[in-house]
Amino acid sequence: AQLVESGGGLVQPGGSLRLSCAASGFTFSTYGMNWYRQAPGKERELVASITSTGGATYYANSVKGRFTISRDNAKSTLYLQMNSLRPEDTAVYYCYDSFGSRGQGTQVTVSS
DSSP states (O other): OEEEEEOOEEEOTTOOEEEEEEEESSOGGGSOEEEEEEOTTSOOEEEEEEOTTSSOEEEOTTTTTTEEEEEETTTTEEEEEEOSOOGGGOEEEEEEOTTSOBOOOEEEEEOO
């Protein structure tokens, strides 16, 4: 499996970013997918999950109501829409497949 994240960057508090994860090498539409993040000196945190069809989602309490996970199975792509960003959202964001494989990550920095 190959996973390639993109869309990170520097944004001011209150701003928005949309992360993408392009998947290949496996039947993307068959498996649930996850977004994790890891900030310096902190443990990896599960941010959001989505089932194979997109019919069910899970969010960490810290992002509930601000982030939205979605997927386009025709494009084998996973998304994370992040709104009302806060400095504490600063981290490297990774997409993970159901096998535990991940991409290289994309840096999100929220700072004024």
